[in-house]
Amino acid sequence: xxxxxxxxxxxxxxxxxLASPLIPTPCGSSSTTAPxxxxxxxxxxxxxxxxxxxxxxxxxxxxxAYDVYHISDVDYTQLVLAQFGQLTPxxxxxxxxxxxxxxxxxxxxxxxxxxxxxxxxx
Numbered sequence: 447x448x449x450x451x452x453x454x455x456x457x458x459x460x461x462x463x464l465a466s467p468l469i470p471t472p473c474g475s476s477s478t479t480a481p482x483x484x485x486x487x488x489x490x491x492x493x494x495x496x497x498x499x500x501x502x503x504x505x506x507x508x509x510x511a512y513d514v515y516h517i518s519d520v521d522y523t524q525l526v527l528a529q530f531g532q533l534t535p536x537x538x539x540x541x542x543x544x545x546x547x548x549x550x551x552x553x554x555x556x557x558x559x560x561x562x563x564x565x566x567x568x
Contacts, residue, residue: 487558487565488517490527498531509568511536514555517562533563 492498501508509532516522526533537543538555545551562568 493528496529
């Protein structure tokens with residue numbers, strides 16, 4: 447188990463280093479602008495030697511935080527779709543995003559993330 451944890455930690459660190467110049471906005475950004483209706487749902491190709499494949503061989507899961515404002519960054523989006531098997535919304539399903547004013551619900555960004563995950567078999 448220690449060997450697997452070390453390999454996963456090193457792989458995650460390598461992925462973060464490789465992805466860091468590709469991230470367009472800081473992780474704490476509150477921008478959750480929904481893609482325009484003409485924006486297509488991105489589809490990526492899973493890397494057979496990537497983190498998700500490694501995790502599945504060990505009967506584990508690996509995912510990352512992702513949000514709709516990353517869709518426009520094609521390189522980052524393809525990296526996420528190639529390496530990870532699960533998506534966790536950064537801000538799209540937080541209370542202030544889903545109910546910006548009392549009894550006014552907006553779930554469009556969350557729905558978009560679900561569509562991305564479904565289309566990519568995550």
